[in-house]
Amino acid sequence: MRINKGIGGWMSCLSGLAGGASLLLASACSSEGTRPASSGAKASGSSLWSQNCARCHNVREPADFSDGEWDLAALHMRVRANLTAEEYTSIRDFLKASN
Amino acid sequence: MSGRARVFGCVLAVCMGSFASGQEVQPAKETNQELQARLAKVEKEMQELRAKQEQQQSASGEDIDSLEKRLAELQGQASGSKPGKRRFMVTGFAFGSFENVRGADSTFNAGFNPIFLYSPSDRVLVEGQAEFELEDSETVTKLEYIQLSYLLNDHMTLGVGKFLNPANFWKERLHPNWINKLPDEPIAFDQDAILSESQVGVQVHGVFPVASSKMEYSVFVSNGGSLVTDDPGAYGTMQFDNYTDTHNSKDVGGRLGYFVLPELEIGYALEYDANVTPSSSDSGDAKAVIQSVDVNFTRTLTGGRLDVRGQWSFASLGNVVFDPTGAGGFGPVSLDNSRDGGYLQAAYRPSNSKSDLLNKLEGVVRYDAINLPSGAPEGVDESRVTLGLDYWSAANSVFKLAYEIDDKHGGVDSNAVLFQWAVGL
Numbered sequence: 001m002r003i004n005k006g007i008g009g010w011m012s013c014l015s016g017l018a019g020g021a022s023l024l025l026a027s028a029c030s031s032e033g034t035r036p037a038s039s040g041a042k043a044s045g046s047s048l049w050s051q052n053c054a055r056c057h058n059v060r061e062p063a064d065f066s067d068g069e070w071d072l073a074a075l076h077m078r079v080r081a082n083l084t085a086e087e088y089t090s091i092r093d094f095l096k097a098s099n
Numbered sequence: 100m101s102g103r104a105r106v107f108g109c110v111l112a113v114c115m116g117s118f119a120s121g122q123e124v125q126p127a128k129e130t131n132q133e134l135q136a137r138l139a140k141v142e143k144e145m146q147e148l149r150a151k152q153e154q155q156q157s158a159s160g161e162d163i164d165s166l167e168k169r170l171a172e173l174q175g176q177a178s179g180s181k182p183g184k185r186r187f188m189v190t191g192f193a194f195g196s197f198e199n200v201r202g203a204d205s206t207f208n209a210g211f212n213p214i215f216l217y218s219p220s221d222r223v224l225v226e227g228q229a230e231f232e233l234e235d236s237e238t239v240t241k242l243e244y245i246q247l248s249y250l251l252n253d254h255m256t257l258g259v260g261k262f263l264n265p266a267n268f269w270k271e272r273l274h275p276n277w278i279n280k281l282p283d284e285p286i287a288f289d290q291d292a293i294l295s296e297s298q299v300g301v302q303v304h305g306v307f308p309v310a311s312s313k314m315e316y317s318v319f320v321s322n323g324g325s326l327v328t329d330d331p332g333a334y335g336t337m338q339f340d341n342y343t344d345t346h347n348s349k350d351v352g353g354r355l356g357y358f359v360l361p362e363l364e365i366g367y368a369l370e371y372d373a374n375v376t377p378s379s380s381d382s383g384d385a386k387a388v389i390q391s392v393d394v395n396f397t398r399t400l401t402g403g404r405l406d407v408r409g410q411w412s413f414a415s416l417g418n419v420v421f422d423p424t425g426a427g428g429f430g431p432v433s434l435d436n437s438r439d440g441g442y443l444q445a446a447y448r449p450s451n452s453k454s455d456l457l458n459k460l461e462g463v464v465r466y467d468a469i470n471l472p473s474g475a476p477e478g479v480d481e482s483r484v485t486l487g488l489d490y491w492s493a494a495n496s497v498f499k500l501a502y503e504i505d506d507k508h509g510g511v512d513s514n515a516v517l518f519q520w521a522v523g524l
Contacts, residue, residue: 054397055362056272058491060494064495068182069188072186073188073216075216075221075224079226079246081272082306082317084254084306084308085253
């Protein structure tokens, strides 16, 4: 099975990607890097932990890492797996509260 | 009541008893002697108690001094190890493997891929992965990637350096040996056959909400790959280790991934380069368009966990004449240079089984293939079906055994038995 498309189609796709990126860039200055976890962070953190981490690999036990290591491991996964800021803080706080 | 009070009460009682009895009857000489003896005994006991109490007070003082000293020491130690903003850790993965491929010598192999993470602040992450692998008689050392990331906001991260190819979901997310459920990788994504594993350049990526779901995205500009034009055994393929751009034409691309369900993501990726022919080559300009689709579905069922994945990539690399003057000894020759390949994989682990053995086993089946242009010098079309059985001794430790049924179209099939133990660090 092979697909061949004209360059116009590819450039349209790319323009769409770039357009979306521009819109997001416009909000770059006003938004915060992270948001505080909600009061129900532990409950939602648990489900987000199993849902997001298991998307690619087995979930690691909270006790596998120290609080400081979870800070960094969660940040790594936020960058690698494109977690939202809320998912990141909820998962990180859950893991630190459970290890 | 304290010991001293008790003794005093006792003496008082004795004296009062003596006084009372003296009013009624004259005490006998033996009685006075007895009383004096008792009084002397009580005085002695009092002295002993006083001495003991003083000793205890002294000991308590020493204990308090010792505790205060220890506390000061611990406070000093705690102050010395108080965590700062800067954070560093080493993670990654390692593996040991064995393969017996029909028509080749069976062999053991091993590899170690440490990932170094460093974060000087909440917004900055530096991640780098080194690769140490055994190949032939050498230990190959490679910088798999080094990416500097800055969190611009909740929805966007800036990344620069050599980063895992965002247009190649397999390589970016699933290729580490402790995540890959089979001992080897799909043909199309192993050894950069169609898509590169990394890019040298700059990217922005992130995620934003769409209705009740979310969409992740990435856009990058990089050196891209370089078309091989002068190798009689590989002309028409792409050389992706283009660390210093050889054609002064940048690769642009990206990926969009939409979560149809929390457990189901469908992605589309595109790479475009107006010209990938090296400046030094006398072959004409070749335009590269590589697009990929991927699907990833994971769901926990009553009995266990189901994991279904797939990715297919299509590369169109122009139609140029290789070795047009014949100086290379293999031309002139041209190709309809389009190729594609990918994989589909399903895995199931009865993780909710009551059996301690069954809940650690996972069955895997994968179909993968690569289709090359007619006349491609590097080989023939190939497809494989691989059956695997994994044993998870821990969440990050897996023993993988697989049998691979190979079908080289027009070539010699190379069925294989594969084994690997992989550990995530």
